[in-house]
Every structure is written in C-alpha cells, then in structure tokens.
Amino acid sequence: MPQSDNQPLLRARGLRKVFPGTIALDGVDFWLEAGEVHALLGENGAGKSTLIKCLTGAYRRDGGDILLNGDMIDPKGTIDAQAYGIGTVYQEVNLLPNLTVAENLCLGHQPTRFGMISTRAMNRRAREVLSQFGLDIDVARSLASYSVAVQQVIAIARAVTLSGKVLILDEPTASLDSHEVDLVFGVVRSLRERGLGIIFISHFLDQIFEITDRVTVLRNGRLVGTEATRDIDRVRLVNLMLGRELEQEVRSHGKTHAAAGEPRLTFTGFGRKGSIEPFDLSIRPGEVVGIAGLLGSGRTETAEVLFGVAAHDSGEARRGDGTALRLTSPREAIAAGFGFCPEDRKTDGVIADLTVRENIALALQARIGWMRRIPAREQRAMANDYIRKLDIRTPDAEKPVGLLSGGNQQKVMLARWLVTNPSFLILDEPTRGIDVGAHAEIIRLIEDLCAQGMSLLVISSELDELVAYSHRVIVVRDRHHVAELAGGDITTDNMVRAIAAPEREAIN
Amino acid sequence: MSLNARLLPLAATLVIFLVAYAVCYAQYPAMLSTRVIGNLLTDNAFLGIVAVGMTFVIISGGIDLSVGSVIAFAGVFIAVMLRDTSLHPLTVFSLLLLLTTLFGASMGAVIHYLEMPAFIVTLAGMFLARGMAYVLSIDAVPITHEFYDYMQRLYWLMPGKGRLTLIGGLMLLVVVAGSLLAHRTRFGMNVYAIGGGAQTASLMGVPLARTTMAIYALSGLLAGLAGIVFSIYTSAGYSLATVGVELDAIAAVVIGGTLLTGGSGFVAGTLIGVLIMGLIQTYIIFDGSLSSWWTKILIGMLLFAFIVLQKGLVWTTAKRRIAGG
Numbered sequence: 001m002p003q004s005d006n007q008p009l010l011r012a013r014g015l016r017k018v019f020p021g022t023i024a025l026d027g028v029d030f031w032l033e034a035g036e037v038h039a040l041l042g043e044n045g046a047g048k049s050t051l052i053k054c055l056t057g058a059y060r061r062d063g064g065d066i067l068l069n070g071d072m073i074d075p076k077g078t079i080d081a082q083a084y085g086i087g088t089v090y091q092e093v094n095l096l097p098n099l100t101v102a103e104n105l106c107l108g109h110q111p112t113r114f115g116m117i118s119t120r121a122m123n124r125r126a127r128e129v130l131s132q133f134g135l136d137i138d139v140a141r142s143l144a145s146y147s148v149a150v151q152q153v154i155a156i157a158r159a160v161t162l163s164g165k166v167l168i169l170d171e172p173t174a175s176l177d178s179h180e181v182d183l184v185f186g187v188v189r190s191l192r193e194r195g196l197g198i199i200f201i202s203h204f205l206d207q208i209f210e211i212t213d214r215v216t217v218l219r220n221g222r223l224v225g226t227e228a229t230r231d232i233d234r235v236r237l238v239n240l241m242l243g244r245e246l247e248q249e250v251r252s253h254g255k256t257h258a259a260a261g262e263p264r265l266t267f268t269g270f271g272r273k274g275s276i277e278p279f280d281l282s283i284r285p286g287e288v289v290g291i292a293g294l295l296g297s298g299r300t301e302t303a304e305v306l307f308g309v310a311a312h313d314s315g316e317a318r319r320g321d322g323t324a325l326r327l328t329s330p331r332e333a334i335a336a337g338f339g340f341c342p343e344d345r346k347t348d349g350v351i352a353d354l355t356v357r358e359n360i361a362l363a364l365q366a367r368i369g370w371m372r373r374i375p376a377r378e379q380r381a382m383a384n385d386y387i388r389k390l391d392i393r394t395p396d397a398e399k400p401v402g403l404l405s406g407g408n409q410q411k412v413m414l415a416r417w418l419v420t421n422p423s424f425l426i427l428d429e430p431t432r433g434i435d436v437g438a439h440a441e442i443i444r445l446i447e448d449l450c451a452q453g454m455s456l457l458v459i460s461s462e463l464d465e466l467v468a469y470s471h472r473v474i475v476v477r478d479r480h481h482v483a484e485l486a487g488g489d490i491t492t493d494n495m496v497r498a499i500a501a502p503e504r505e506a507i508n
Numbered sequence: 509m510s511l512n513a514r515l516l517p518l519a520a521t522l523v524i525f526l527v528a529y530a531v532c533y534a535q536y537p538a539m540l541s542t543r544v545i546g547n548l549l550t551d552n553a554f555l556g557i558v559a560v561g562m563t564f565v566i567i568s569g570g571i572d573l574s575v576g577s578v579i580a581f582a583g584v585f586i587a588v589m590l591r592d593t594s595l596h597p598l599t600v601f602s603l604l605l606l607l608t609t610l611f612g613a614s615m616g617a618v619i620h621y622l623e624m625p626a627f628i629v630t631l632a633g634m635f636l637a638r639g640m641a642y643v644l645s646i647d648a649v650p651i652t653h654e655f656y657d658y659m660q661r662l663y664w665l666m667p668g669k670g671r672l673t674l675i676g677g678l679m680l681l682v683v684v685a686g687s688l689l690a691h692r693t694r695f696g697m698n699v700y701a702i703g704g705g706a707q708t709a710s711l712m713g714v715p716l717a718r719t720t721m722a723i724y725a726l727s728g729l730l731a732g733l734a735g736i737v738f739s740i741y742t743s744a745g746y747s748l749a750t751v752g753v754e755l756d757a758i759a760a761v762v763i764g765g766t767l768l769t770g771g772s773g774f775v776a777g778t779l780i781g782v783l784i785m786g787l788i789q790t791y792i793i794f795d796g797s798l799s800s801w802w803t804k805i806l807i808g809m810l811l812f813a814f815i816v817l818q819k820g821l822v823w824t825t826a827k828r829r830i831a832g833g
Contacts, residue, residue, distance in 0.1 A: 096704035
C-alpha cells in the first residue's frame with residue numbers, strides 16, 4: 001500500500017452531523033491516501049452513508065473540516081464535489097437507461113461542432129474512455145440493453161472521467177453475481193494503480209478482504225477504528241462492527257427462566273427462493289429467540305418470510321396444537337396473532353405525520369376491520385394507557401410521531417402491536433438509532449413481555465443485547481441459518497465466530 | 509435484436525403510415541398525388557408545428573395542455589392588433605411570439621420551482637389563454653391585410669401540380685429544426701435526460717430549472733407560431749377556435765412513437781403521427797359518405813394500439829434485462 005509522507009488525498013476532521021433525535025456522525029476522523037482502496041464498514045445506521053453524503057456535499061455537515069490535498073474544501077453538492085475531483089457511484093446505477101452509453105458518458109460534456117453535438121466524435125470518445133476500463137461494447141446502444149455490471153462500470157468510468165481524484169463506491173456490488181463482481185474489481189484495481197483514492201462501501205466481508213487496503217469501521221455514528229486490512233481478521237472485524245459496549249445496567253439484568261414446555265409455533269422448511277434458504281424454527285410461549293448476523297445475511301428476510309411480507313414458497317407453519325397456519329400475507333399473519341416491528345422505522349414503521357394516538361390505533365383498527373371504527377374516546381384511553389405503560393415521552397397523545405425522538409418512535413410502534421395483544425412478536429433491530437437510556441428501556445420491555453408469556457423473535461446487530469435477553473440465538477449467514485446457540489453457549493464470542501466463519505467451515 | 513429498441517416505435521409508425529397510404533391508394537388512386545400531399549401538409553401545418561413543441565414536453569416527461577388555447581389567443585391577438593393598430597403583421601408576429609414564449613417559460617418556472625404537476629399548471633394556462641382570447645374579442649375577427657393575401661398566395665409548385673404552401677413549408681422547416689434541436693444539441697440531450705429521470709439527470713449535472721423553463725418556453729413559442737399559421741390558414745381570429753387541439757397534438761406525438769412516460773421519442777415520428785391523422789381525415793373526405801367522427805374513432809383505436817405497443821416494449825426490455833441481456 002502506498003504511503004505518502006505528505007498530506008493524505010482526502011481528510012475529514014471531526015465530522016459531525018445531527019438529525020432530529022439522533023447524532024448521525026459524532027466527530028468522525030477519516031483519511032484516504034492516493035492509490036488505496038479504503039473500506040468503510042458498519043451496520044445500517046452506523047453513519048456510512050451520512051459520512052459519504054457529508055463528503056460529497058449532499059448533506060450540510062454540522063461541524064468538522066474536509067481537506068483535499070491539504071486544502072479545505074466545502075462542496076455544496078454532488079456536482080460541486082465532482083468539480084473538486086470527488087466522484088460517487090451508487091448501488092443503484094445513477095445513469096439514464098433511456099440514453100445511449102455514449103450519451104450517458106458524455107452528458108453535459110458532449111463534443112460539439114458549431115453548437116451541434118457530433119455524435120460520431122461523442123461515440124469515439126466514449127469508446128476510448130471505455131477501452132481504458134476494458135470494455136469493448138457498442139456505445140450507440142441504449143444503456144438499458146446492458147447488464148447491471150456493465151452499467152456499473154460505465155458509471156465508474158463517468159465518475160472517474162469527470163472527477164479523477166477520489167472515487168466513492170457505495171455498495172457497487174450489491175446486486176452483482178460473482179463473475180460480475182470480478183469485472184468491477186478489475187476496474188477498481190486498475191484505478192488504484194492510476195493513483196486514485198477509492199472509498200469502498202460493502203457489507204460483503206469476502207469482498208472487503210479481496211480488494212481493500214485499509215478498513216474504517218463506524219458504529220452508531222462514531223469511528224470505531226481504522227486498520228490495515230492485512231492486519232485484521234474476520235473475527236476482529238465483526239467484533240468491531242457489531243461491538244460490545246452495552247451499558248452495564250442492561251448486562252447485569254437476569255435472564256428470565258428459560259421457557260419450557262410445548263412450542264407455540266413450529267415452522268418447518270420455511271423459506272423463500274432468493275431471499276432465505278429453508279429453515280426450521282419452533283418457539284415456545286415466553287421465549288425470546290435472537291437472530292444474529294451481518295447486514296444482508298438473511299436476518300431481516302427471515303422476519304419478512306415469517307410475517308408474510310415476502311410470502312414463503314416452501315415449508316409450513318403449525319400452531320402448538322398441530323393446526324396448520326396460512327401465512328402468505330401480513331394480513332393473515334396479524335390474524336394469526338403475529339406482530340412485526342420492521343427495521344426501518346422511518347420508511348416501514350411509524351407514519352410520521354399521524355399522531356401518537358392514530359399510530360397506536362392503526363394496527364388494532366386494521367385487525368377489527370375498517371368498518372367498525374374505534375371510538376375516539378377509546379382510542380385516547382388506549383393511547384394514554386400505553387404512553388404511561390411504555391413511558392413514551394410526549395406532551396400528549398395528539399403529537400405527530402415524527403416529532404418524537406427515535407426511542408420514543410420505537411415505543412409507539414411497539415405500543416401499536418401490543419394493543420392487538422399478539423402472541424408472537426417479531427422485532428427487527430428494536431434498538432437501532434436510539435440513545436442509551438431508551439435502549440435499556442426497550443430491553444427491559446422485551447423481558448417484561450416475555451415474562452407475560454409472549455413469544456418474541458428479536459433481530460439485532462448488538463450482540464451483547466442478544467446475550468442479555470435471548471433464550472436461544474440463531475446465527476444467519478449467506479441466507480442460511482447456520483447455527484443455533486442456547487443457554488450458556490450464548491456468548492458474543494460464539495456468535496462472532498459463527499458469523500465470521502468462512503463459507504466451508506461448518507459450525508454446529 | 510439487431511434493430512435498436514428505441515427505433516421500434518418509430519418504425520411501427522412509419523409502417524402504419526405506409527400501409528394506411530397503400531390502403532387509401534388501393535381505393536382511391538388519386539390519393540397518391542402531390543396535390544393531396546400538399547393539402548395534407550397545408551391542412552395540418554398548425555397541428556404539426558404545435559406537436560413538435562409537444563414532443564419536447566412529452567419527452568421530458570411533462571405535458572402541455574395550454575397550446576390549443578394559445579393558438580386561439582394568437583389568432584385573436586393578431587386579428588385585433590391588425591384591426592385596431594397600424595402595425596405591420598411581422599411586428600405583430602414578433603410581439604405575439606415573445607408573449608407566448610414568456611407565457612410558456614413562466615409555466616415551466618411554476619412547474620419547476622413550485623414542484624407542481626405539469627398537468628395542473630398547464631391546465632391553468634389553458635383556461636388563462638382562452639380567457640385572454642375572450643377578453644380581446646368574443647366574436648370572430650376577420651383578418652384583411654395585403655401582407656396576408658401575399659403570404660397565402662406563396663407556394664412552391666411541386667412536380668404533379670401539388671402546391672407546397674408557405675405554411676406547409678414552414679411546418680416541415682420546424683420539424684427539421686426540431687429534429688436537430690432534439691438529437692444534436694446539449695439542450696436536446698438534457699430534455700431526454702430529464703425524461704429518463706429528473707433526479708438522476710440532476711445528479712449528472714443537467715440544469716433542471718433552466719431546461720424545464722426552456723422546454724415549456726419552446727412549446728409556447730411553437731404554439732404561438734402555430735397560431736400565426738392558423739391565422740394565415742383561416743384569415744381570421746376566433747376565441748372559440750382550436751378547442752382540443754392540445755389533445756390532437758398529444759395524440760400525434762404518441763402515435764409518432766414518443767413514450768408518454770418520457771425519455772424516448774423522435775420529432776420525425778411526430779410528423780408522421782400528424783400525417784397519419786391527416787390521412788384518416790382525407791380518406792373520410794374522399795369517401796364522402798362516412799361521418800367525420802370516424803376520424804376520432806380511428807385515432808382512438810390507433811392511440812390505444814400504440815399504448816399497448818409501448819407497454820409491450822417496456823416489458824420485453826425489462827425481461828431481457830432480468831435474463832441478463
């Protein structure tokens with residue numbers, strides 16, 4: 001890895017960005033050398049994309065400096081950043097499918113003669129540019145006629161042609177197969193040799209070890225560490241990403257008695273092609289089953305298949321008494337007494353413009369049917385009841401949920417399911433993006449619920465948290481349920497080992 | 509697929525036009541004469557011009573419902589100005605074009621800056637322009653000016669005694685200029701880019717505000733020009749004229765192979781679309797016994813066929829992409 005004695009190519013000092021309710025970036029330092037591929041790692045909400053957006057000016061940062069070759073810069077937007085030499089390629093190809101390859105490459109910079117675009121010169125230039133990237137394709141055809149991998153390379157080519165110093169790749173390989181990844185990586189390597197500084201975001205560990213020189217890990221908006229990729233192993237990397245810094249208060253909490261008795265629900269061979277491989281799962285009353293795994297490993301997919309968001313295409317579900325359950329839509333799942341708090345509160349969960357009361361009443365209303373409206377007084381009583389029970393910090397029940405902090409939004413969402421009195425509740429990242437105090441409260445709540453005999457399935461990237469409340473933990477990797485830990489075996493070390501284990505090594 | 513998928517709608521339009529013409533010719537051999545062609549161009553000159561502007565608007569993913577009213581306004585404006593002032597028609601024309609261009613640009617500004625749907629903004633523009641025409645004159649105002657007589661007499665005698673009139677020629681000129689503007693300039697590329705995805709286009713550096721305003725300004729300009737052509741064609745200005753022409757223009761654009769969802773299309777296709785619509789009308793006139801409403805029915809069926817064709821194209825492209833094409 002080239003090390004320069006002088007200024008790094010790009011440097012961020014003490015970057016800070018605050019959103020209502022959360023600190024997205026908390027004094028993050030980051031530097032990028034010329035001629036290196038630098039991985040940026042972290043779970044959802046760790047601050048990766050916020051950092052990128054601050055670097056490219058898509059967000060206004062609330063504090064900190066950005067230096068390019070030692071000079072302070074203040075990009076006002078992605079176009080401005082491009083002029084400084086910082087180009088970005090996103091996971092979703094940001095090119096225009098209706099234009100030709102050449103038009104996409106040259107948009108805004110077309111070669112003209114007498115004010116007219118010279119199509120021939122444009123196509124020639126596009127061919128020249130792409131040949132540097134090892135692509136020999138018909139540039140006069142529309143972009144849509146090429147595969148995503150080729151489009152991705154074209155996007156990289158455009159970004160490099162227009163900027164040429166720093167290239168930010170935001171999960172460029174997320175929708176590519178392994179052969180296509182090789183194509184993109186070939187291009188990335190040749191750009192590294194040309195001396196570009198490349199920031200590479202991916203949650204595929206194999207790819208991180210294959211292509212990057214250094215790794216920076218973020219968690220909860222804070223810098224966890226920057227290390228040379230060759231000095232770090234998978235276990236340590238997973239440790240850094242998932243971390244272990246839960247408050248002592250939570251950790252000391254005693255676990256409720258491991259639930260015994262007949263399972264309440266049994267899923268056998270449950271799965272969905274392309275999303276999660278078939279798995280078996282049984283859950284008893286009063287039991288908390290944790291799901292551990294990295295982003296994209298199939299943990300959220302497990303929840304979605306169980307709740308019918310993405311209907312399963314194999315396997316079956318039965319109640320404890322042996323009756324079969326139909327679970328092909330959330331409606332059926334709700335009717336069966338399931339509840340599901342999804343991962344992304346903002347887009348999938350609470351409805352920000354509705355009040356606390358309306359949000360809480362939503363699921364119950366859906367369950368009893370739209371024709372029988374819940375009387376306003378009853379709604380109010382219900383909302384006030386849960387505001388008190390869950391300690392939701394809001395001046396009153398008529399405040400729009402969007403104005404509450406993340407932790408309180410999470411509680412509103414929990415309350416929404418609790419009023420329907422579910423027997424099986426799925427929580428996907430219930431503690432994401434909320435402050436430490438609220439964190440502990442949510443965990444206490446989980447323990448209370450299971451003491452009341454509810455069955456819970458909790459997905460979390462906070463491994464310590466899983467240790468604290470789970471009776472069993474299922475580890476997910478590469479869309480498989482690879483390991484199940486129970487009782488004393490539930491330790492962060494065991495989970496990290498199971499998550500980090502490379503492909504072939506079987507863990508049981 | 510050797511033929512570029514983008515060219516398919518255009519090719520389909522061309523084939524339909526040729527087949528339709530062949531059918532007409534089989535029944536009425538007189539249809540294949542430069543006279544009929546000359547009349548086709550003259551009769552549809554104003555529609556063709558306004559449809560070129562509409563093509564740009566639709567390629568950018570928008571719509572302009574105001575153009576029919578603007579044509580009516582233009583006719584009344586010219587007629588009243590020539591009646592009440594001693595200004596030369598050319599001066600009146602320049603004033604009018606300035607007015608309609610600004611009108612279009614301000615609609616574009618409202619669409620962009622207030623983030624309003626083009627449908628609503630230009631619907632408001634439609635009422636506004638029609639209302640302004642009424643304010644100027646409720647009655648039809650005849651235009652009597654020697655310069656108008658002169659322009660109406662101007663034509664180029666094609667082989668076969670067909671006449672390419674001034675306004676017919678003007679339309680062809682507008683089509684050629686529009687084609688160059690669409691395919692050979694940065695502005696044109698930006699229009700396609702916005703139609704492909706405004707957000708992405710903006711990320712790629714396309715100036716959204718300027719381009720959106722320019723697109724509607726162009727549509728306004730061409731609507732004004734179409735108004736001038738219509739006034740030469742009818743020698744009058746009437747506030748109730750050209751009701752629904754915006755819809756004819758949209759139909760011509762879609763039949764011409766432009767995707768209503770934006771991002772793809774050809775100005776040349778629009779010309780063919782206009783000619784197909786004109787041809788149906790001519791056929792009905794030749795027949796003599798058919799009700800003129802058959803024009804609408806046939807155009808409706810054609811439109812529907814094209815929407816199905818476009819959807820089919822989108823599906824097949826999507827499928828090929830999934831298959832890893």
